[in-house]
Amino acid sequence: MGKIKVVSFDLEGTLVTPDFSQAVWHEVIPSLYARKMGISHQDATAAVIKQYNDVGDRRIEWYDIRYWFNRFGLDNYQKVLSSCSQRVCYYPEVAGVLSSLYGTFRLVVATGSTREFLQYLLRDIEHYFERAFSSISDSKQLKTPSFYLGICEAMSIAPEEMAHIGDSWQFDFLAPREAGVMAFHLARNNMEVRVGSLKSLLEFQAKLLEIV
Numbered sequence: 594m595g596k597i598k599v600v601s602f603d604l605e606g607t608l609v610t611p612d613f614s615q616a617v618w619h620e621v622i623p624s625l626y627a628r629k630m631g632i633s634h635q636d637a638t639a640a641v642i643k644q645y646n647d648v649g650d651r652r653i654e655w656y657d658i659r660y661w662f663n664r665f666g667l668d669n670y671q672k673v674l675s676s677c678s679q680r681v682c683y684y685p686e687v688a689g690v691l692s693s694l695y696g697t698f699r700l701v702v703a704t705g706s707t708r709e710f711l712q713y714l715l716r717d718i719e720h721y722f723e724r725a726f727s728s729i730s731d732s733k734q735l736k737t738p739s740f741y742l743g744i745c746e747a748m749s750i751a752p753e754e755m756a757h758i759g760d761s762w763q764f765d766f767l768a769p770r771e772a773g774v775m776a777f778h779l780a781r782n783n784m785e786v787r788v789g790s791l792k793s794l795l796e797f798q799a800k801l802l803e804i805v
């Protein structure tokens with residue numbers, strides 16, 4: 594097995610819980626839309642979610658808060674993000690795992706979240722990471738094999754010298770694996786378990802320490 598030099602983490606669902614994004618997309622945006630359109634919060638929520646689903650997470654617009662503010666005719670997304678900042682929450686094992694891997698590996702974040710979100714989502718853990726790569730903001734793409742190859746190039750390593758973990762089977766397992774990266778699927782939720790899925794970052798940490 595190749596020697597791993599860089600360890601890459603997905604962000605949302607892997608290091609940080611969905612709470613912040615949930616508050617932005619499913620609470621504050623619907624309430625602003627309700628006020629703008631003069632409709633009930635319930636109707637606004639249904640309308641907004643329908644539009645999110647019509648676009649879907651295979652299109653880069655889905656991740657882009659500026660696109661949605663424009664589409665819904667809303668102003669000042671910065672204020673909305675800032676108003677939700679207290680909702681940023683990390684999974685319980687995250688600080689321990691990052692501090693134990695830090696120093697042994699070079700750590701990076703490889704996320705589909707945009708830069709507008711990163712300043713909030715990384716707030717308490719940013720110091721562990723050498724770099725954070727946003728597929729949407731930096732290279733206008735989803736987390737494709739070429740996104741992962743670009744990270745390896747930026748870090749001056751071969752793909753087999755990188756390990757990546759994340760909670761999306763497509764974006765965090767199949768795509769990096771196709772690029773030659775050693776990928777691990779994280780299934781915190783029992784519903785998403787596949788053969789070989791890991792249940793927490795503690796299992797990932799144990800795997801990494803086995804192979805170095």
Ligand SMILES: [Mg+2]
Pocket residue numbers: 603604605606607759760761
């Ligand atoms: Mg994720």
